[in-house]
Amino acid sequence: MEKFEISVTNDNQSYHFEVRDYMHHEGDQCKFEVFEDGKFIASFEPDGYKGLHICKNPGIVGEELLHLVAEELESYNF
Numbered sequence: 455m456e457k458f459e460i461s462v463t464n465d466n467q468s469y470h471f472e473v474r475d476y477m478h479h480e481g482d483q484c485k486f487e488v489f490e491d492g493k494f495i496a497s498f499e500p501d502g503y504k505g506l507h508i509c510k511n512p513g514i515v516g517e518e519l520l521h522l523v524a525e526e527l528e529s530y531n532f
Contacts, residue, residue: 462522469515471495471523484509486527496520498527 456475461468474487484497486506495514498506506524511517 460523460526462519462526464519464522469519473527488523490515496523498524504528 456477458473458475459470460473461470463469469490472489472492474489476483476485476487484499486498487494488496488498493514494512496508496512497510499509501507506528508517508520508524511520
């Protein structure tokens with residue numbers, strides 16, 4: 455597992471997240487888990503077309519913000 459941080463901006467507010475990348479993920483575990491201040495906010499997995507889709511969403515942040523997080527992660531060319 456690799457950890458790194460990303461930031462996204464939504465409605466002129468910056469958000470900072472810790473990402474855990476499970477490089478050798480299996481089908482029962484999502485590839486990326488995203489945390490804000492130590493709190494799990496979502497996980498993502500590849501969709502097979504160089505994109506990510508939401509794997510788990512506990513509803514802590516809005517989907518618009520999660521889509522921005524996915525776009526930022528996609529820019530890393532996982």
